[in-house]
Amino acid sequence: MHHGPLYRLWHYARPHRSRIVAAVVWSVANKAMDIAPPFLIGMAVDVVVRREDSFLASFGIADPRTQLIVLATITFVVWALESLFEYLQSLAWRNLAQTVQHDVRIDTYSHVQGLEVGYFESRRSGDLMAVLNDDVNQLERFLDIGANEVIQLVTTVVLIGIAFFVIAPSVAWLAFIPVPIIIWGSFRFQRRIEPRYAAVREQAASINSLLANNLGGIATIKAFTAEPRESMRVTVESDRYRTANADAIRLSSAFSPLIRVAILVGFTATLVWGGFLALDGSLSVGLYSVMVFLTQRLLWPLTRLGQTFDLYQRAMASSRRIFEVLDTEPRLVDGPGDPRPIRGSLALNAVTFSYTDGYPVLRDVTIDIPAGETTAFVGPTGSGKTTLIKLLLRFYDPDSGIVALDGTDLRHLQRPWLRSGIALVSQDVFLFHGTVAENIAYGRPNASETEIRVAAEMAEAHEFIAMLPQGYATIIGERGQKLSGGQRQRLSIARALVTDSPILLLDEATSAVDNETEAAIQRSLARVAHNRTVVVIAHRLSTIRHADRIYVVSDGSVIESGTHAALLDHPGIYRSLWNVQTGVAVDEADMRRST
Numbered sequence: 107m108h109h110g111p112l113y114r115l116w117h118y119a120r121p122h123r124s125r126i127v128a129a130v131v132w133s134v135a136n137k138a139m140d141i142a143p144p145f146l147i148g149m150a151v152d153v154v155v156r157r158e159d160s161f162l163a164s165f166g167i168a169d170p171r172t173q174l175i176v177l178a179t180i181t182f183v184v185w186a187l188e189s190l191f192e193y194l195q196s197l198a199w200r201n202l203a204q205t206v207q208h209d210v211r212i213d214t215y216s217h218v219q220g221l222e223v224g225y226f227e228s229r230r231s232g233d234l235m236a237v238l239n240d241d242v243n244q245l246e247r248f249l250d251i252g253a254n255e256v257i258q259l260v261t262t263v264v265l266i267g268i269a270f271f272v273i274a275p276s277v278a279w280l281a282f283i284p285v286p287i288i289i290w291g292s293f294r295f296q297r298r299i300e301p302r303y304a305a306v307r308e309q310a311a312s313i314n315s316l317l318a319n320n321l322g323g324i325a326t327i328k329a330f331t332a333e334p335r336e337s338m339r340v341t342v343e344s345d346r347y348r349t350a351n352a353d354a355i356r357l358s359s360a361f362s363p364l365i366r367v368a369i370l371v372g373f374t375a376t377l378v379w380g381g382f383l384a385l386d387g388s389l390s391v392g393l394y395s396v397m398v399f400l401t402q403r404l405l406w407p408l409t410r411l412g413q414t415f416d417l418y419q420r421a422m423a424s425s426r427r428i429f430e431v432l433d434t435e436p437r438l439v440d441g442p443g444d445p446r447p448i449r450g451s452l453a454l455n456a457v458t459f460s461y462t463d464g465y466p467v468l469r470d471v472t473i474d475i476p477a478g479e480t481t482a483f484v485g486p487t488g489s490g491k492t493t494l495i496k497l498l499l500r501f502y503d504p505d506s507g508i509v510a511l512d513g514t515d516l517r518h519l520q521r522p523w524l525r526s527g528i529a530l531v532s533q534d535v536f537l538f539h540g541t542v543a544e545n546i547a548y549g550r551p552n553a554s555e556t557e558i559r560v561a562a563e564m565a566e567a568h569e570f571i572a573m574l575p576q577g578y579a580t581i582i583g584e585r586g587q588k589l590s591g592g593q594r595q596r597l598s599i600a601r602a603l604v605t606d607s608p609i610l611l612l613d614e615a616t617s618a619v620d621n622e623t624e625a626a627i628q629r630s631l632a633r634v635a636h637n638r639t640v641v642v643i644a645h646r647l648s649t650i651r652h653a654d655r656i657y658v659v660s661d662g663s664v665i666e667s668g669t670h671a672a673l674l675d676h677p678g679i680y681r682s683l684w685n686v687q688t689g690v691a692v693d694e695a696d697m698r699r700s701t
Contacts, residue, residue: 137262138265142188231318236310236427240424245421256414259407259410259411281397291361303423305353313344316340443520448608450477456507458470468493480654494659528607529601529609555578566626566630651670
């Protein structure tokens with residue numbers, strides 16, 4: 107059962123209960139001091155009108171001039187205290203807002219990070235950015251301003267209510283006439299504006315996604331001179347966001363003027379009825395002044411209810427989106443497996459897998475990958491090779507069949523332990539913003555400088571790193587855009603080698619490099635293959651001809667398997683691919699044409 111967003115936010119605030127109590131105390135004290143001036147003005151009027159018979163005179167201060175000086179001193183103290191309490195409440199609420207915002211963001215990010223890869227592949231990253239950034243900020247804005255305003259409003263109603271019923275019970279009820287109307291109107295307003303703010307947050311996520319996507323693909327946009335078209339798409343999305351906001355603004359802007367009309371009724375009723383009592387002599391002039399000022403103090407803050415509800419509704423719309431992410435259950439659950447030394451044998455037993463129901467990518471695949479050997483997979487694009495890697499890393503579970511490490515089903519193992527024993531070199535090398543050394547040591551941050559350098563030398567990356575402006579301390583920008591494809595690939599291999607994992611997965615590691623770089627990568631792989639289980643996926647067959655066993659995958663099934671020599675010995679997909687890639691097929695076609 108999932109509770110409402112407000113209840114769940116309270117769960118985040120609970121550890122900071124003492125700070126919340128302090129913030130509430132400062133808010134109440136600030137409002138109490140804020141309400142004091144009308145009483146002081148009333149007392150001043152009382153002194154001027156009744157002189158020696160005034161309220162202050164009953165405390166033994168007979169001289170009216172002395173009474174006014176005493177009043178002035180009290181006023182000074184009250185204003186000073188009000189300023190102090192305002193500073194303290196602002197400090198307390200704003201820091202509390204930052205703390206809760208921090209906790210919510212870290213919780214949401216940690217939860218998202220724990221979800222399976224499939225969640226990210228089916229959701230736009232801009233959407234998640236909007237939740238982790240914009241939505242969390244909306245929440246912080248409400249906690250920063252709104253919580254204090256609600257407390258001060260309640261304080262105002264309670265303190266002034268008590269004062270009213272003490273001063274002039276016969277008139278008090280008039281001042282309170284608008285309050286139930288305002289509260290009823292506020293709840294109606296809240297119900298109507300809720301779906302509008304939900305639409306605003308959805309649209310905010312949409313524009314965020316588009317902007318993140320476009321900034322990531324700026325080179326492609328420029329290459330195809332698509333700038334005007336993309337500007338148009340952003341304009342359309344931004345306009346939708348503006349329209350969604352306009353819809354909410356139309357309703358929220360009408361709230362304050364309507365509230366003011368209700369307030370006007372209460373204020374004029376008190377003004378007239380209290381005035382009649384003062385004229386009849388049943389209410390002193392000083393108390394009448396206090397009452398008129400207090401009515402204004404009571405009702406005026408209610409006009410801000412609209413803005414407070416506005417902040418509240420925006421925050422609730424955002425909170426719902428945050429908790430929606432937090433409520434996403436991970437589909438993959440860790441098994442209880444005890445971490446033990448990895449020997450490195452992998453196996454797929456009758457594995458069928460599909461990303462979308464009814465469209466299998468792998469069909470009844472059985473593969474044996476012995477420990478310490480190099481096993482290669484080749485086949486046309488879309489045949490399911492990369493999916494094999496995702497299953498071995500347990501990014502996904504198979505629909506049927508078993509993926510096993512050292513004879514144990516991966517579902518019975520703990521994923522962090524499993525992945526710490528596997529190093530991946532992907533075709534799409536992701537480098538983080540940071541130094542070259544930090545990127546190489548990403549899988550093992552405590553690696554020494556020597557270990558980083560040895561890994562770089564084995565990956566034949568040391569030479570080009572040494573030529574960079576600050577060597578290993580050179581900052582490489584986001585995604586490593588200032589490096590060539592081959593350089594990025596070599597860093598990726600060095601990153602995998604530093605971990606010293608018993609299993610090495612290479613997914614199209616040489617697809618984006620030239621022949622010279624490929625030869626360098628080949629040499630480094632030959633050096634590191636000893637005592638490791640190496641799984642290679644390749645387009646270029648020259649990369650894998652020394653593999654202990656080669657599997658040919660086509661349309662989700664294993665068609666052929668054997669060593670390079672054995673596969674060349676009989677006609678099949680492998681031999682025809684080899685002939686095409688080595689130019690034999692082209693030479694034969696030329697010969698046929700020339701005869």
